Amino acid sequence: MIQMENHLGTIQISQEYFAYLVGNAASSCYGVAGMMKSGARQGLRSLISRRTYADEGVRVRSQGNKLIIDLHIRVIYGMNISAIAKSIVNKVRYTVEQATGLEVQKVNVFVDGMKAE
Amino acid sequence: MIQGKTLCDAIISASNRLAKERQAVDELNVFPVPDGDTGTNMSMTLAAASRELERLTEPTVSEAADVAAAALLRGARGNSGVILSLLFRGLSKGLKGKETADGADLAEALGMGVEAAYKAVMKPTEGTMLTVAREAVAKGKEAAAKDSSAKNVWEAICKEAEASLQRTPDLLPVLKKAGVVDAGGKGLCIVFRAMQDVFEGGSIETKAGEAVSTGEISAAGAFEADIKFTYCTEFIIGREKGNTNDPLRLRAYLESIGDSVVLVDDPEIIKVHLHTNDPGLALSEAIKYGQFETVKIENMRIQHQNAAWVPEDVSDSQTLERSEPENEYGFVAVAAGEGLQALFKDLSCDNVVSGGQTMNPSTDDILNAIQATPAKNVFVLPNNKNIILAAEQAIPLADRKVHVLQTRTIPQGIAAMLNFNPDDDVQTNLLNMMKAADNVTTGSVTFAVRDSDYSGRSIKEGDILALENGKVIFSDSEVKHAVVKLTKSIVNTRRITGRETSFITLIYGKDVKEAEAEEVLEALQERYGNSIDITLVNGGQPVYYYFISVE
Numbered sequence: 001m002i003q004m005e006n007h008l009g010t011i012q013i014s015q016e017y018f019a020y021l022v023g024n025a026a027s028s029c030y031g032v033a034g035m036m037k038s039g040a041r042q043g044l045r046s047l048i049s050r051r052t053y054a055d056e057g058v059r060v061r062s063q064g065n066k067l068i069i070d071l072h073i074r075v076i077y078g079m080n081i082s083a084i085a086k087s088i089v090n091k092v093r094y095t096v097e098q099a100t101g102l103e104v105q106k107v108n109v110f111v112d113g114m115k116a117e
Numbered sequence: 118m119i120q121g122k123t124l125c126d127a128i129i130s131a132s133n134r135l136a137k138e139r140q141a142v143d144e145l146n147v148f149p150v151p152d153g154d155t156g157t158n159m160s161m162t163l164a165a166a167s168r169e170l171e172r173l174t175e176p177t178v179s180e181a182a183d184v185a186a187a188a189l190l191r192g193a194r195g196n197s198g199v200i201l202s203l204l205f206r207g208l209s210k211g212l213k214g215k216e217t218a219d220g221a222d223l224a225e226a227l228g229m230g231v232e233a234a235y236k237a238v239m240k241p242t243e244g245t246m247l248t249v250a251r252e253a254v255a256k257g258k259e260a261a262a263k264d265s266s267a268k269n270v271w272e273a274i275c276k277e278a279e280a281s282l283q284r285t286p287d288l289l290p291v292l293k294k295a296g297v298v299d300a301g302g303k304g305l306c307i308v309f310r311a312m313q314d315v316f317e318g319g320s321i322e323t324k325a326g327e328a329v330s331t332g333e334i335s336a337a338g339a340f341e342a343d344i345k346f347t348y349c350t351e352f353i354i355g356r357e358k359g360n361t362n363d364p365l366r367l368r369a370y371l372e373s374i375g376d377s378v379v380l381v382d383d384p385e386i387i388k389v390h391l392h393t394n395d396p397g398l399a400l401s402e403a404i405k406y407g408q409f410e411t412v413k414i415e416n417m418r419i420q421h422q423n424a425a426w427v428p429e430d431v432s433d434s435q436t437l438e439r440s441e442p443e444n445e446y447g448f449v450a451v452a453a454g455e456g457l458q459a460l461f462k463d464l465s466c467d468n469v470v471s472g473g474q475t476m477n478p479s480t481d482d483i484l485n486a487i488q489a490t491p492a493k494n495v496f497v498l499p500n501n502k503n504i505i506l507a508a509e510q511a512i513p514l515a516d517r518k519v520h521v522l523q524t525r526t527i528p529q530g531i532a533a534m535l536n537f538n539p540d541d542d543v544q545t546n547l548l549n550m551m552k553a554a555d556n557v558t559t560g561s562v563t564f565a566v567r568d569s570d571y572s573g574r575s576i577k578e579g580d581i582l583a584l585e586n587g588k589v590i591f592s593d594s595e596v597k598h599a600v601v602k603l604t605k606s607i608v609n610t611r612r613i614t615g616r617e618t619s620f621i622t623l624i625y626g627k628d629v630k631e632a633e634a635e636e637v638l639e640a641l642q643e644r645y646g647n648s649i650d651i652t653l654v655n656g657g658q659p660v661y662y663y664f665i666s667v668e
Binding site: 027028029030031032033034035075076078079080083084086087090091094115 | 149150152190191192193194195196198199200202203206233236237238239240242
């Protein structure tokens with residue numbers, strides 16, 4: 001849960017909202033061929049239900065009023081990973097800051113897998 | 118049939134054409150992040166390929182495409198660069214093993230590239246260069262069925278790419294809102310068109326100077342071939358007693374390794390000047406005649422380019438010469454307008470590069486300024502987000518340590534300079550300066566250059582825009598009113614987020630009269646006079662009526 005306060009009142013944004021927002025932004029980034037499940041919880045969940053969740057491979061934490069985002073992605077063969085990671089970081093940061101006004105401190109991109117052609 | 122050499126030339130030509138037009142492409146860039154670097158990214162990606170291709174002699178198409186694809190992969194920058202690299206990887210896969218290619222081969226191969234480019238993303242966004250490439254290839258294949266000459270097919274690809282580009286705003290709302298076509302798509306059209314010109318038998322696009330978009334080859338470029346020896350080498354040898362080596366022999370040796378040899382034989386010293394490609398040889402021979410008193414070696418090619426590429430309006434004010442790193446710290450800032458340049462100089466900035474929004478200086482300009490700064494550690498203040506990249510590229514090229522501060526606006530740059538402490542080490546200074554820069558909120562007031570749509574409100578060309586940290590906050594019809602309203606809004610926002618404001622600096626541009634600026638100052642002093650220090654500075658900057666620095 002992320003809370004903000006201004007002179008008009010309090011704003012609360014749920015963890016879930018963030019995970020979905022970031023998940024959507026990330027999966028539409030160029031170079032993200034897929035998301036990878038991160039952590040035991042998401043792994044278990046996918047065993048129980050076959051559905052794909054939008055927050056797959058996304059972890060959002062907050063430190064103070066700043067966000068730290070972890071992304072676990074899959075790429076295809078033959079890409080310059082440093083270039084796409086850079087642009088993913090930019091795009092996700094931009095989308096989140098645009099949508100919520102919160103500052104993103106870090107976006108960590110983990111390339112966990114590769115999709116063969 | 119397309120020969121390997123033709124394909125090489127086509128790609129090199131595309132790279133050169135894009136380098137010239139990259140600014141136009143940059144200006145279109147609003148998606149996925151409006152950071153105005155698509156043209157730069159694409160052009161640098163292609164430049165990587167062009168460098169490799171220039172080394173090839175008599176390649177087959179397969180080899181040419183292979184080399185291009187490998188270089189593009191390594192050199193890819195940004196989304197557009199990655200997509201471009203995938204397109205060319207498809208091309209190299211499709212042309213594998215072929216000596217020459219016809220139109221059908223090219224269309225087929227490019228199709229493989231498009232497929233790969235689509236596979237690389239989970240949710241492809243239509244209305245981008247992906248769409249442009251896909252539709253162009255489809256038309257190309259159709260054309261190949263009728264007439265498979267390369268000229269015909271590639272022309273169909275070009276035409277469709279251009280048509281598809283015009284449709285991008287209908288597919289992607291952010292483009293329509295901003296009133297532009299997709300930047301990556303535009304870049305791709307330029308690339309295709311430049312290649313077609315070569316396929317049709319046209320000449321190769323000439324290389325432009327870094328970031329110079331005039332499209333004309335400079336006199337220096339033509340002259341460069343005339344420089345046979347790169348280094349101008351001068352030194353003075355102090356004669357030692359008992360050294361009987363005859364300077365005439367030195368002269369004879371020097372003439373064998375260079376030209377323009379001048380040797381002055383004096384009872385106490387020998388003074389030598391020559392042009393050579395290996396100054397080391399000259400020096401190791403000369404040491405046999407005595408001790409060096411001074412040595413000076415200069416790269417004439419670089420000097421030449423510098424002389425030629427300095428924009429005209431600065432060339433008369435200063436010529437930058439390399440200077441030895443004597444001091445510990447030095448500064449280079451980028452700013453436009455006499456007032457601002459003088460301001461940075463007053464803040465003990467060693468060199469100020471002329472540039473800013475809509476007139477980005479090239480890496481070369483920045484590098485020259487760095488080299489002319491007599492310091493071991495040079496801090497660079499780009500003061501514009503589009504210049505940060507160019508500044509960072511100067512880091513490996515400079516012969517001294519360069520630190521680029523991520524200052525995005527002029528006020529940030531000023532705040533950073535003010536927080537520099539010569540007694541601290543580099544790291545502490547970098548940290549303190551960035552902290553200070555981050556604490557500044559920058560307001561700027563300018564005018565709209567085209568019709569667009571912002572947050573449901575339409576902005577007409579010529580409207581006054583008020584921006585906070587680069588984002589449009591509101592539009593207005595009158596400058597003075599906009600400045601006051603913007604300042605109030607910034608101070609309020611800062612208060613809500615818990616940041617106190619104690620200084621406001623108004624920097625007015627060359628289109629604002631002093632009396633008008635005074636009026637704005639009075640209006641603000643009336644409101645904040647008791648609690649906030651407000652100062653007025655004549656910046657003389659173009660484009661922006663006002664910069665407002667709030668800290």
